[in-house]
Amino acid sequence: MQIIVNAKPHEVAGGTVEAALQELGFASPAVATALNGSFVARSQRAVTQLAEGDQLEVLAPMQGG
Amino acid sequence: MRVYGSEITSRLLLGTAQYPSPAVLAEAVKSSGTEILTVSLRRETADGSGAGFWQGLRETGCRILPNTAGCHSVQEAVTTAQMARELFDTPWIKLEVIGHSDTLQPDVFGLVEAARILCGEGFQVFPYTTDDLVVGAKLLEAGCEVLMPWGAPIGSGQGLRNPDALRAMRAHFPDVPLIVDAGIGRPSDAAQAMELGMDAVLLNTAVAKAGDPAGMARAMALAVEAGRAGFAADPMERRDMAVPSTPVLGMAEFA
Numbered sequence: 001m002q003i004i005v006n007a008k009p010h011e012v013a014g015g016t017v018e019a020a021l022q023e024l025g026f027a028s029p030a031v032a033t034a035l036n037g038s039f040v041a042r043s044q045r046a047v048t049q050l051a052e053g054d055q056l057e058v059l060a061p062m063q064g065g
Numbered sequence: 066m067r068v069y070g071s072e073i074t075s076r077l078l079l080g081t082a083q084y085p086s087p088a089v090l091a092e093a094v095k096s097s098g099t100e101i102l103t104v105s106l107r108r109e110t111a112d113g114s115g116a117g118f119w120q121g122l123r124e125t126g127c128r129i130l131p132n133t134a135g136c137h138s139v140q141e142a143v144t145t146a147q148m149a150r151e152l153f154d155t156p157w158i159k160l161e162v163i164g165h166s167d168t169l170q171p172d173v174f175g176l177v178e179a180a181r182i183l184c185g186e187g188f189q190v191f192p193y194t195t196d197d198l199v200v201g202a203k204l205l206e207a208g209c210e211v212l213m214p215w216g217a218p219i220g221s222g223q224g225l226r227n228p229d230a231l232r233a234m235r236a237h238f239p240d241v242p243l244i245v246d247a248g249i250g251r252p253s254d255a256a257q258a259m260e261l262g263m264d265a266v267l268l269n270t271a272v273a274k275a276g277d278p279a280g281m282a283r284a285m286a287l288a289v290e291a292g293r294a295g296f297a298a299d300p301m302e303r304r305d306m307a308v309p310s311t312p313v314l315g316m317a318e319f320a
Contacts, residue, residue, distance in 0.1 A: 006108040028113035032106065032148035037140060039147035057108070059148055060115020061122065063090075064105025064132050065080030065219070065269035 004055045018045040020056060032059050066264045068211050068242050069157070069189040071128075075100045076259070077289045078130065078244065079282065080269025087121055089278050094125050097282035102127045103159055103267065105134050106149055130191060132159040137172070139179045146183050158183060159213070159246075161193045169219040169247075173200045177207055184208025193246050196230035198237050205241065212241055213267065216258060217248025220270045224254035228261060235262040252281075252288035259292025260300065 002009055005024060012020045017033055017040055033040045034057040040048050050056070066073045079099040084090035094102065104122065109115050122129060131149035136142040139162065146158045162179050164172030171194050180190050184207055192204050196214040204212060214234060217223035225231060226248065234243060245258040246267040255266045266289055275281035 026109060026113075028109065028116040030113075030116045030119045030152065031109050032152040034144050034148060037144060039144050039151075041151060059106040059145075059152070060109035060113075061119040061152060062105045062107035062115060063080075063082040063084070063118065064103050064134055065082045 001050065001052045003050055003053065006056075006058055012050070015049055016046055017048045017050065017056065020050060021045065021058065026058055028060065030060055033057065034059075066242055068191075073100055073265070075286070076265040076293055077255075077286050078103065078246075078265060078267035079272065080267070081122070082269055083273035084278060087118070090273075091121065091125065092279040093272050093282040094127065096279045096286070097272070098286050099282075100127055101130050103130045103132050103269070104153070105132050106145060106152065128157070129153045129155055130157050130159050131155065132193075133161045133179075134159075135163065136161060137163050137166075139175045139182070142175070142179045143182050146179075146188060147186075150188065156187060156189045157191065158188050159191045159193060171195055171215070173197065176200070177203045180204055180209055181207040191244070196227055196234055198234065201234060201238060201241075205238070210241070211244060212238065213244045213246035215247040216245045216254065217250075219247040221248055222250025222271055223248055224250055225257055225261075228257065231258065231261050231263065249285075252284045255285050256288040256292035256295070259289055260295045262296050265289070 002011055012023050014020050014023050036055050075098050077097055077099050078101040079097050080103045131153050133142040133145040136145055142162045162172045162175035164170050176192055180192050183190050190209045191211050191213055192209050193213050194200055201212050216225045242264045244265040244267050245263050249255050249268040249271050258266050272278050272281045
C-alpha cells in the first residue's frame with residue numbers, strides 16, 4: 001500500500017508503523033513517530049496498523065532555539 | 066533559580082541552532098556555562114542524521130529543553146510535545162504556538178489552550194509568550210510554573226522592545242520565574258533584562274551568529290551575571306537633573 005512518510009509517498013508491504021519503519025530503513029532508535037497528526041508511542045508502534053494514504057511523521061533530534 | 070523543582074545555577078539558557086559547526090556549538094556551550102540547551106525535532110532521514118546530534122548533546126551534560134518551534138496549531142504543538150517527551154526523555158517542553166510566520170509572534174490563545182492540555186498530561190511547560198499580564202495569568206492558571214516573555218521578535222536581535230512591560234511583569238508575578246526568550250542581540254540587552262529582575266535569559270542567534278560564538282557566549286554569561294548582581298544590589302533612582310557627587314560643603318572660595 002502507499003503511505004506518506006515525512007511528506008513523501010512510499011510503497012510499504014508491512015501493516016504496522018513498526019514494520020514500515022524497518023522496511024524504510026529508519027534504524028536509529030532516536031526517532032519519534034506520529035500517524036495522521038497523533039503521537040504514536042514507541043511501545044505502540046508494533047500494534048498500530050497502517051491504512052492506504054496514511055501520513056506518517058518520523059522525527060529526530062535537531063538543532064533548535 | 067528554581068524551576069519545576071529543579072535548582073538551576075546558570076541563568077543563561079542557550080539554543081543550539083545556526084552554529085557554523087557542531088564543534089563551534091560545543092565550544093559556545095562550554096564557555097557560556099549554561100546548564101540548559103534548547104533543541105527541536107525535525108524530519109528524520111533514513112541515514113539517521115539526528116542520532117549524531119543527540120549523542121553530541123548528551124556529551125555536554127546539559128539538561129535538554131525541547132521546543133515546539135514552527136508549530137502553528139494547538140494539535141501540532143501538543144503532538145510535537147508528546148514526541149519530544151519520548152525522544153528526549155524529559156517532561157520539560159518549551160511551548161511555542163506561532164501566530165504569524167513573519168513576526169513569529171506567539172498565538173497566545175492557542176498557547177494557553179495547548180498549555181492547559183500539556184500540563185494536564187504531566188508536562189512541565191515553559192511557554193514562549195508575550196509580555197501581556199492577562200495571558201501570563203492564564204498560563205499560570207493552566208498549570209505553568211514559569212513564563213518566558215519575548216524581548217523582541219525571534220532572531221531579530223533588537224533587544225528589549227518594551228522594558229516597561231517586563232518591569233510590570235516582574236511586579237505582577239513576583240514569585241514566578243521569568244525568562245526572557247527571544248530578541249536578545251547584545252550582552253547589554255541580556256544585562257538589561259537581568260537588571261529588570263528577570264530570572265534568566267534564553268538566547269540563540271545572538272551567540273550562533275556572532276563572529277566568535279564562544280567569545281559571545283562568554284560575554285553573555287558575564288552580562289547575565291552582572292545584570293543579576295545589579296538587580297540584587299538595588300540600583301539607585303534616576304534623577305532628572307545633575308546632583309554633584311563630590312561634597313559641596315567645605316568648598317574653598319577663590320573669588
